[in-house]
Structure formats: C-alpha cells, structure tokens
C-alpha cells in the first residue's frame with residue numbers, strides 16, 4: 001500500500017508552543033492551541049512560534065513520538081511504501097530530509113507542499129491508499145474530490161485544533177500512529 005504521512009505532530013514530536021512560551025515567561029502548551037494560525041495567542045508568542053518554524057536547527061533535531069518507530073518498521077517489513085508530505089518551509093528542506101533519514105530511514109520520499117490544499121492535491125494525484133495527518137483541512141479538500149483512500153486523523157488532548165473533525169464521517173480518528181490498523 002502507498003501511505004502518505006504528515007511530519008510535525010504526526011510522526012515527530014514538535015513542542016514549539018511549550019518552547020516559545022517558556023522563553024517569554026509563559027506556560028502555554030500544545031493543548032492550548034485552538035486554531036491554525038495561533039490566533040488565540042499574543043502577537044509576541046505567535047512571532048516566536050513562527051521564528052522557530054524557520055529555524056532549521058530547532059526544527060531538525062526532533063524525535064518521533066514513542067511507538068512511531070515500531071509502527072513504521074512494521075509497515076516497512078510488510079512492504080508498504082511510506083512517503084512524508086509536509087508543509088514545512090522549503091528552506092529547511094535539506095535538514096528536514098536529513099533528520100527523517102536519520103530517525104526513520106524506512107521512509108521512501110519526502111515532499112514539501114506549499115499549503116494544506118497542495119498537500120491534498122499530492123495525496124490525490126499520487127493515489128495514496130492511506131493518508132495520515134493531524135491537520136483535518138487537507139482531508140476536507142480530499143472529501144470534496146471523492147478521494148477513495150482511507151484518512152486517519154491524529155487526534156488527542158494535544159490536538160484541540162482538530163477537534164471539529166472528530167465526528168467527520170469520512171475520517172477515522174486515532175490517538176497516535178501506533179493505534180492504526182491498516183485494512184487488509
């Protein structure tokens with residue numbers, strides 16, 4: 001099977017809210033994020049978050065969530081092709097690829113999408129059987145074009161920003177990658 005997987009907060013644990021918050025003397029956590037764009041936070045916190053998104057040193061030393069590695073190895077051993085599709089900035093691409101190769105060498109390709117709509121286009125056009133993300137917006141786009149693969153949304157206490165997608169008929173919600181059972 002061809003599997004498309006998001007990178008940040010799907011495979012890799014990005015604590016940008018905690019780290020940005022701490023340097024400003026605040027104590028927000030990822031679970032306080034309610035929207036894409038961090039509109040619920042002050043401008044100074046948002047600025048610090050976005051500064052880190054472009055910082056290749058900060059963004060490219062992340063670790064996968066616990067149990068992700070086991071699942072990826074399991075799927076690799078079953079012969080599945082796994083690609084990452086991320087909306088990370090292109091200018092941190094080289095270091096992002098290095099990080100993925102180091103931590104999860106089983107991943108085949110890494111694609112850099114321009115935005116969530118472009119991400120959906122890649123998933124649709126490249127005919128992935130499975131799509132896994134913590135962002136429900138590309139899934140909305142895929143629903144509109146009658147995507148026939150299966151969509152898994154990573155949704156848990158840390159992803160309140162995707163709460164609105166939890167009851168979507170076309171989406172299967174899981175707490176993490178390790179709870180996904182692929183269709184036979």
Ligand SMILES: [Mg+2]
Pocket residue numbers: 006007008009010133134135
């Ligand atoms: Mg993500």
